[in-house]
Amino acid sequence: MTRRPGFTPGFTLLEMLVAMTLLAFIMVAGQQAIALAARAAAPRGDGGHSFLVRHQIADWLETSLPVRSSRRERAPLIFSGEPASIRFVTDLPERFGTAGPHIVMLAQAPGGLLASWQPLRPSGDAPVGERLMLDGVNRVAFRYWDGTDARGWHDTWPPGQRLPAMIEMNFDGGAAQGWPPILVALRNQGY
Numbered sequence: 001m002t003r004r005p006g007f008t009p010g011f012t013l014l015e016m017l018v019a020m021t022l023l024a025f026i027m028v029a030g031q032q033a034i035a036l037a038a039r040a041a042a043p044r045g046d047g048g049h050s051f052l053v054r055h056q057i058a059d060w061l062e063t064s065l066p067v068r069s070s071r072r073e074r075a076p077l078i079f080s081g082e083p084a085s086i087r088f089v090t091d092l093p094e095r096f097g098t099a100g101p102h103i104v105m106l107a108q109a110p111g112g113l114l115a116s117w118q119p120l121r122p123s124g125d126a127p128v129g130e131r132l133m134l135d136g137v138n139r140v141a142f143r144y145w146d147g148t149d150a151r152g153w154h155d156t157w158p159p160g161q162r163l164p165a166m167i168e169m170n171f172d173g174g175a176a177q178g179w180p181p182i183l184v185a186l187r188n189q190g191y
Contacts, residue, residue, distance in 0.1 A: 050175040053133050054182065057106065057115075061167050061184045065089045065101060067120065069159070078120075081144050081157035081164070084108045088163075089120060097129050106133075108140035112174055136174020143168040163188065 011019075038051065067089040068075040080087045085107035092102045101120040106113060109132065116130040144157040145166035157164050169182040 050134060053175075054179070057133065057169070058182055058184045060090045060092075060104060061086075061088065061169075062187055063090050064163055064186050064188060065091070066163055066188050067101065074161070076159035077161065077163065078103060078159070079157065079163055080159045081142055081154075081167070083142060083155045084140050086142050086167070092117060097127065106140075106142075108137065111135060112137040113140055113171065113176075134171060134175045137171050137176050138173035139171065141170040 064079065065088075067078050069078050078087070078089045085105060087103065087105045089101055089103055091100060092104070093099055096102065096117055098119045102117040103120055104115060104117045106115050108114070111132050113132070113134040114130060115133045116128055118128045144154045144164040145152060145168070146154055147165035153168070154164075163186050165186065167184045167186065169184070171179055171182075
């Protein structure tokens, strides 16, 4: 097979421009499809805010850290669960004040679901931040799965030597109207 003199294999500039234009159209269409899917997944017309909050809370709980309340070996973990509130340690990003481990509390408040957080410091003098996560929620319920006994679900989880295996969250009213129960399996069991 012979080649023509001065001919180099490859694509022409025009072919490259057409390919890049087609790729740009495909990327725009894909971005629009993703945005439409996110809006469709949101149960209310809030621009997807409640959808994002639901996943943020689940992520915080999933990554709960088994941190002890003191340096003693058998000190209880900083984790306690009540039917309408939960207190745990998780890593928060810098947008919550200071990046790193924080003590977080989720509880029902008069306006909805309230999250409060405080950096985990030995002195305990860190500033407390808070934010109304879900507006208009009139019922918050937590349950805790203990995979080690036959009773299974518990309405409370006292501070102890380990974290629960799973947490069930139920929210009613406001931005959470119509949500199914949210089940979160914790990664760090803290045994």
